[in-house]
Amino acid sequence: MSIWEIIIVLTLAIWLTANICYSFLNKRMAHYTYRADIFRLLSAFQLFSRKVESFHLSYRDMLADQAVTQWERVPLNQQWKSYHAIWFPARTVDTCVISIMDDLVHIVKKDQSGFGRKKIKERFIYHALSHFLERYPQSESCLGRQFRIQDKENNEVFISDFYKE
Amino acid sequence: MNPSIAQTLGLINLFLVIYVLIDSFEKISIYKEYLAGGLLSWSLLRKNSFFTSRSESFRNFTDIIFPARPWMFLMALRIFCCVGLLVSPPDSPLLGFSYAVLFIIGALMNLRNLAYGAETENRFSLIIIGALLLRSLLPTDVVTLAALWFIALQVCLSYLTAGVSKLKNLSWRKGNGFQDVATSYELVPVKKINDFFEEHKGLSLLINWLVIVFECAFPVVLFASPVVLWNFLVAGIILHTAIAFGFRLGKFFWIWVATYPALIFIAQR
Numbered sequence: 001m002s003i004w005e006i007i008i009v010l011t012l013a014i015w016l017t018a019n020i021c022y023s024f025l026n027k028r029m030a031h032y033t034y035r036a037d038i039f040r041l042l043s044a045f046q047l048f049s050r051k052v053e054s055f056h057l058s059y060r061d062m063l064a065d066q067a068v069t070q071w072e073r074v075p076l077n078q079q080w081k082s083y084h085a086i087w088f089p090a091r092t093v094d095t096c097v098i099s100i101m102d103d104l105v106h107i108v109k110k111d112q113s114g115f116g117r118k119k120i121k122e123r124f125i126y127h128a129l130s131h132f133l134e135r136y137p138q139s140e141s142c143l144g145r146q147f148r149i150q151d152k153e154n155n156e157v158f159i160s161d162f163y164k165e
Numbered sequence: 166m167n168p169s170i171a172q173t174l175g176l177i178n179l180f181l182v183i184y185v186l187i188d189s190f191e192k193i194s195i196y197k198e199y200l201a202g203g204l205l206s207w208s209l210l211r212k213n214s215f216f217t218s219r220s221e222s223f224r225n226f227t228d229i230i231f232p233a234r235p236w237m238f239l240m241a242l243r244i245f246c247c248v249g250l251l252v253s254p255p256d257s258p259l260l261g262f263s264y265a266v267l268f269i270i271g272a273l274m275n276l277r278n279l280a281y282g283a284e285t286e287n288r289f290s291l292i293i294i295g296a297l298l299l300r301s302l303l304p305t306d307v308v309t310l311a312a313l314w315f316i317a318l319q320v321c322l323s324y325l326t327a328g329v330s331k332l333k334n335l336s337w338r339k340g341n342g343f344q345d346v347a348t349s350y351e352l353v354p355v356k357k358i359n360d361f362f363e364e365h366k367g368l369s370l371l372i373n374w375l376v377i378v379f380e381c382a383f384p385v386v387l388f389a390s391p392v393v394l395w396n397f398l399v400a401g402i403i404l405h406t407a408i409a410f411g412f413r414l415g416k417f418f419w420i421w422v423a424t425y426p427a428l429i430f431i432a433q434r
Contacts, residue, residue, distance in 0.1 A: 005307045008299045012315040015295070019319065023326040035215075039272035040283040041291060045323040049330035049337065054351035080354045084413040089191035091413060093204055096281040098351075124213040124280055132204050 018042055055101045055157065056150045059133050062162050064141035071148070072136065097132060100125045101149055108158050121161070130163055170309055171255060173430040174297075177316070180423030181293055182247045184286065184416055185267060189243040199233035205278075207231040213280040231277050239270050261301035268294045286416040292319045293423055317431040320424035321384040324401075328380030343373035353411050379404065387432055394432045398425055 022042040057074040144162030198205040246263035253259040271291045275283035300312035331337040347362040386397045409415040
């Protein structure tokens, strides 16, 4: 074997070994790899292993006279079409919103003390969700928008303050 | 049937190209999401603490390549590279160049999307592209074999990880994991399918354990007889087809099945 062959084989062996470690020591290693593995070359493919939890996102507006509108549910699941098996670009955005809601709920559940509430407002995902909801129409006189996340049984998991982007 | 190295690499390449083409065209088709106001716009994503806490030179670099226009150019470049992979003769320098570009863009896609989590299919594609890139740099028998072993072992690891994770999950262990997934309208938005698996609990239980056994036992394909190998591969294709139609995760199919030629080659040596 030439020196270059050894280098390439070693590179592949190291990558595979690192991935094996990451796959089975995922929680312990994720703390270190989050900042180091910025290109996400290490992965633990846990396909559909996580507990299935579905959440609903809705929003309402506060009008100029301080009245609030009805909650409007955000549709995140487009009607199933057979060609979606091959071509489904809308999934990208839906997946991002679902991922944000999962993360937000995870943080809320982790911090039941209430002190973290202020911190949640400072988080990127909170800002991203507010930003996403800006695409839904609101009247010019609207003073602010509020969103909430509910679980499958319609229990409120999180409700934001009224905000204006 | 023992496939040659050229046939094996050709098939991996073909499935990989299909995946990258679908993915690139999908991203171009939702370009509005990359413009200001979109959920994938750089003006939004750059506010993530991961980027704001980085050095100024790093942020300057990302500010150049991640806004919508350069990003769409990179998506178009991916398509160009796919054409290069399809038309260039084996061991041509264009092959190595195309893999290098695809690898870099794929890695940047993971970086750009950090806030929402890197896409699973893209993460897996980098494993295949990385192996083929290294192989294209030095296409000797030793490196080719190492690259194919790498791809084969990685796909076995992916299934094994998924199987073990399911065994760690109480719901799957109790036999309810598959039913939870199949009856969830958010994951499978077809009421008939939801109702069907709600009513047929016995079938759901059977599929639940079949999936776990398939995933946990998958690595045996490397050492088992051809009959066992082909049974697993057919089961894998059925599983990924069901995922593509049921969960609308079609890209999983192309990128996972892209590894099967490597498995066939390694297992039948």
